[in-house]
Structures are given as structure tokens and as C-alpha cells.
Amino acid sequence: MNSVEVRNGIYWVGAIDWAVRDFHGYITPSGTTYNNYLILDKEITLLDTVKHDFSEITIKNIKSLVNPNDIKHVVINHIENDHVTSLEDIMHLTPKATIYITEKGKKGLEKFFDISKWDIKVVKTGDTLNIGSKTLLFLETPMLHWPDSMMTYIKEDKVLISQDAFGQHIASSVRFDDELITCESMTFLEEGVIDYYANILMPFGQLIKNKISDIQKLGLEIEIIAPDHGIIWRNNPNKVIQMYLDMANGKAEDAVAIVYDTMWHSTEMMTLPIMQAIKDEGLKCKVIKLRSTPMSVAIKEFWKSRGLLVGTPTLNNIMFPSVAEFLTHLRGLRPKNRIAGAFGSFGWSGGAVKEAYDEFKRMGLEIYEPGLQVLYRPSGEDEKKCYEFGKAFAQKVKEYHKKF
Numbered sequence: 414m415n416s417v418e419v420r421n422g423i424y425w426v427g428a429i430d431w432a433v434r435d436f437h438g439y440i441t442p443s444g445t446t447y448n449n450y451l452i453l454d455k456e457i458t459l460l461d462t463v464k465h466d467f468s469e470i471t472i473k474n475i476k477s478l479v480n481p482n483d484i485k486h487v488v489i490n491h492i493e494n495d496h497v498t499s500l501e502d503i504m505h506l507t508p509k510a511t512i513y514i515t516e517k518g519k520k521g522l523e524k525f526f527d528i529s530k531w532d533i534k535v536v537k538t539g540d541t542l543n544i545g546s547k548t549l550l551f552l553e554t555p556m557l558h559w560p561d562s563m564m565t566y567i568k569e570d571k572v573l574i575s576q577d578a579f580g581q582h583i584a585s586s587v588r589f590d591d592e593l594i595t596c597e598s599m600t601f602l603e604e605g606v607i608d609y610y611a612n613i614l615m616p617f618g619q620l621i622k623n624k625i626s627d628i629q630k631l632g633l634e635i636e637i638i639a640p641d642h643g644i645i646w647r648n649n650p651n652k653v654i655q656m657y658l659d660m661a662n663g664k665a666e667d668a669v670a671i672v673y674d675t676m677w678h679s680t681e682m683m684t685l686p687i688m689q690a691i692k693d694e695g696l697k698c699k700v701i702k703l704r705s706t707p708m709s710v711a712i713k714e715f716w717k718s719r720g721l722l723v724g725t726p727t728l729n730n731i732m733f734p735s736v737a738e739f740l741t742h743l744r745g746l747r748p749k750n751r752i753a754g755a756f757g758s759f760g761w762s763g764g765a766v767k768e769a770y771d772e773f774k775r776m777g778l779e780i781y782e783p784g785l786q787v788l789y790r791p792s793g794e795d796e797k798k799c800y801e802f803g804k805a806f807a808q809k810v811k812e813y814h815k816k817f
């Protein structure tokens with residue numbers, strides 16, 4: 414795909430990664446894009462680069478518009494590998510360009526490249542760069558989602574280059590929100606936003622709220638949000654801002670996600686009466702079998718639901734490994750505003766359900782106790798206990814959900 418004009422001489426010159434399915438452990442069934450932007454003004458400016466494998470593509474896109482040697486400024490909003498590893502190839506073509514980056518970004522950049530040969534200018538929030546008819550305003554966004562992160566606002570065009578924030582891992586033949594909604598659906602786009610937020614930005618809800626508030630206090634009008642992944646928001650940028658605020662404020666469905674694994678189907682047999690009870694209480698219930706479902710999908714489904722039930726057999730007195738992996742992963746994402754419970758089968762001593770609760774407590778989640786354990790295989794009597802457990806949990810979820 415060639416360059417695409419975003420607005421008034423601001424061009425997308427990025428690359429589409431149709432093939433990537435494992436993005437540093439995060440499963441991306443729809444691929445992704447690495448978006449970077451070229452501004453044609455008196456002083457030609459490139460915002461961000463792409464993953465190294467796609468250097469040739471972004472350079473080809475740049476060359477379709479200008480001689481790369483004419484690029485005067487290169488803004489690096491974020492130094493994660495998927496956005497910075499083609500910098501060397503680009504700087505080779507325009508060695509005299511000045512790089513604009515945050516202090517922490519510069520320190521990180523030194524670990525990737527020999528930067529002594531480049532002219533680097535450290536910028537902070539409020540600094541501006543006039544490139545002719547346009548003014549770039551830099552906004553640091555530390556920990557959104559790396560310490561070095563920043564965004565760049567193009568004042569005259571009301572365009573926010575938002576780096577990872579507001580992105581989605583979606584490879585598509587189209588570049589804009591209105592186009593994607595037409596060729597896919599609004600639900601497809603929303604799922605992309607939720608998936609991305611849950612797996613990457615969940616820990617940073619408060620920071621997100623603060624940063625959106627800072628931007629609003631600065632009175633910046635935003636008509637286009639152009640992230641470094643996925644679709645550019647030109648039709649309705651407020652949609653994604655509101656989605657972020659909602660998720661940061663703990664919005665979830667009045668629903669339960671059952672995330673489980675099983676050795677000889679006993680824990681799996683427990684999920685069925687539990688699921689039925691949750692449905693009978695009028696709640697939606699999503700059942701996710703670990704080892705058959707990518708971790709990032711389990712995380713997304715957890716994030717969409719107010720309640721989490723974890724099903725784990727006991728193996729050698731501890732949780733089943735895939736369940737332990739899921740909960741460890743989840744703890745790193747620092748979830749909030751969710752209620753959790755656990756169940757599972759055991760053979761001779763048990764212990765997994767207690768371990769799951771220990772993890773919930775470490776995460777600071779609301780807890781429904783006691784959990785439910787079944788010896789060996791659920792009997793008819795045990796299945797009734799499972800049903801009652803599911804019913805009681807669903808009632809607690811409904812009660813807890815009213816707080817939001």
C-alpha cells in the first residue's frame with residue numbers, strides 16, 4: 414500500500430503486517446500495522462518509524478512523496494522495537510536530520526544504536542517545533558505505556574499522533590475508522606480497541622484518565638487521532654477517547670468469564686452447572702478453556718466481564734500450570750473493579766483453589782468465598798453444589814456491578 418494522506422500534507426507512510434500472529438506473546442489474529450507519518454511542509458518531518466522488517470516498505474512510501482534526504486526532522490514518540498528499529502535505515506538516508514525525543518527515550522535509544530553520529534534534541538511537554546505552516550506540540554506521556562512515551566499534536570490541523578495509545582492490532586486494506594466500519598463493522602473495531610487496551614494498557618487506567626484530562630485542560634481540539642497501530646480515527650475520535658475513559662473508570666459487562674483448564678475433564682464437568690446457574694441468573698457467561706485459547710483472548714474476555722471464575726485442578730498441591738500462568742499474567746496487568754472466585758477438582762489433598770484465592774488477594778480483586786472443590790469426579794450431588802455455587806457467585810456479581 415502506498416502513502417495515504419491523512420490531512421493537509423500529513424501522510425501515513427507505514428506498513429501493514431498481515432502475517433504477525435504472535436506479537437511478543439500477545440496473539441494478533443488480525444495482524445497489525447506499524448503507522449508512521451510524514452508531514453510535507455517547508456521543513457519535511459517524519460513522525461516515528463516502523464519495525465525493522467518493514468524498513469523497505471516505509472522508505473518506499475516516503476520516496477513516493479519526497480527524497481528522504483530532504484527530511485529535516487524525525488520525531489520519535491516511542492522507542493519500543495516495533496516503532497524504532499528502522500531508524501538506522503532512515504537516518505542513513507538523511508543523516509543530517511534532527512531527532513526529537515524525550516530524555517528517557519534518548520537514554521533507551523542509546524541501547525539500540527550508536528547515537529553519537531546523530532543530532533538529537535530532547536523535548537518535554539509544551540515544547541514546540543515550527544516546520545513552516547505547521548506547529549508540532551510535544552506531550553510527554555510517561556508510562557503510557559513506556560517511560561519514554563510521548564505524543565505529538567499538530568496544532569493547525571488538530572491532529573494528535575498518539576503513538577500506541579488508541580491503537581488496535583488490525584491489519585486492513587483501509588486506513589480510517591469510517592472505512593473499517595463499512596468493510597467490517599463497528600463491533601469489529603470496538604473489539605480491537607478493547608483487546609489492545611486489556612492486553613497493553615490495563616495497568617495504566619489512572620494515568621490514562623490524567624493524561625486525557627491534561628489534554629482537555631490545554632484546550633487542544635482533536636479532530637483526528639492517528640495512532641501507531643491500526644486504524645486512524647478521523648470520523649469519530651471522541652469514540653475511542655470515551656471508550657478509554659469508560660474502561661479506565663471500570664466499565665465492564667454485567668457478565669461472568671469462566672477461565673478454566675482441566676486434566677481429566679472433572680474441572681470441566683464442574684463448569685457446566687456453574688455456567689447454567691449464571692445464565693439462569695440472567696447474566697451472560699463466556700467460557701474460556703486455557704491451552705485451547707490464546708492467553709491474550711482470555712485476558713480480553715476477563716476484562717469485558719465484571720466477574721471472573723477460575724477453574725483449576727490441583728496438580729502436585731498447586732494450581733494447574735496454565736491457570737497459574739494466566740493468573741500471573743493477569744496480576745502483571747493490575748486489574749481493578751472485578752470480582753473473582755475459584756473452583757476445581759482434586760485427587761488426594763487439594764490446594765489449587767486456595768492458591769487461586771491467594772493470587773486474587775495479591776491482585777486486590779473483590780473476592781467471592783468460599784471457593785468450591787470436588788473430590789475426583791463430580792457426582793450428581795456435586796453438580797448441584799456447582800449449580801448453587803454458580804448461582805451465588807452470579808448474585809454477588811450483580812450486586813457488585815451496581816457500584817459502577
Ligand code: FEO
Pocket residue numbers: 491493494495496558559577641642
Ligand atoms: Fe507498539 Fe509500545 O509499541
